[in-house]
Amino acid sequence: MDIDVLGALAVRHNGKSITPTAPKPRQVLAVLALHADQVVPVAALIEELWAGEPPRSARTTLQTYVLQLRSLIAAALGSEPGSAEQRTAKDILITLPGGYRLDTGGGTSDVKEFDRLAGLGYRAADAGDYPRAARQLREALALWTGPAFADVQGGAQLDMEIRRLEESRLCALDQRIEADLRLGRHRELLAELTVLVSRYRTHENLHGQFMLALHRSGRRGEALSVYQRLRSTLVKELGLEPSAAVRRLQRSILMAGPESAAAEISREPLVRVS
Missing domain, CATH: 1.10.10.10 (Winged helix-like DNA-binding domain superfamily/Winged helix DNA-binding domain)
Incomplete structure (x- = not known):
């Protein structure tokens, strides 16, 4: 089955x-x-x-x-x-x-396959093998054809599982973008990140990655504008300031070149707020 x-x-x-x-x-x-x-x-x-x-x-x-x-x-x-x-x-x-x-009789499951591929991607990233990490995580994310249980009327159990699966997908997406950034694919990520930060308006990792991709693409002013929009949304909707890591990234962009910003983000991963 x-x-x-x-x-x-x-x-x-x-x-x-x-x-x-x-x-x-x-x-x-x-x-x-x-x-x-x-x-x-x-x-x-x-x-x-x-x-x-x-x-x-x-x-x-x-x-x-x-x-x-x-x-x-x-x-x-x-x-x-x-x-x-x-x-x-x-x-x-x-x-x-x-x-x-x-009883599935040992059949296939896209969730199990997603978890397997994502796990391989995470381990590759931990080992510094970013080409493999990006490839494995991209394969894992390709298994998603829409929201989990997209055509099922959910009750409490399914709704909880849908949220868990979506969080797992976001984690894999975040790590795949991180791997692509480390491989220098800044410009290739801009269109994708434009959509993602619009969809996840309080997700700090995605905004930080967008800021870095813009800055490395020579669009420093737009990178700083992304920070200002994020800060405004967090303060207005959650009553929170951006995390210390995102604030440090903003200062790096203000004061230094792309290499310094890259070093800042690699020393301390951004903290997700969603």
Whole structure:
């Protein structure tokens, strides 16, 4: 079974989709896929579906959604080559005491692949191998086709997981841009960073990276303007001044050349505020 959640939800068995179109069964599958190969308690599924206000028929309705998912799995199994021991849908979406488990049979997961590639990128960066770090992190980020669980109506569990995954994506993005900066790709980053600082208006790392890329591209005045916009936003929206690291970077740009600014940012990574 192959599971993709970094974008639209897509769960396939034997190459055939088992992702339902109806919102509630889709939500159930999303939670089961999120905790693939683990038991998901019935109570957790009911909480996800009805947010603390379940109908009296909640358990029966949940069983109906599980039956719908098993029907899709059975259809996918119908196209599976025959074997001595034929599996059934109940062998894949398993009922256990107190809950259900989605058995992936060791299939692929885009989240696991993202974590693997991002981990390789982080270790390469720690070792000073910035070409490899940039390459591995770029591959990890390419797995994202949109917001996580983009087409699933989320409850508390899924919303929390979406936030966690987005933070993981931002961390990988931040480190990939850092690697590209260290490789001298300042001008190539300008268009991307222009969009990112507009989207993440209080993210200090991204603003610091944008300032550095602009300054190294000979656009010192624009780099200082980015700092002023960041400071204004932080003070107005959060009641905070920029971090000490960002302030030092601003002073480096004011007082010295690009090399000094680069040394400043490499000595102490910028602190994220988001």
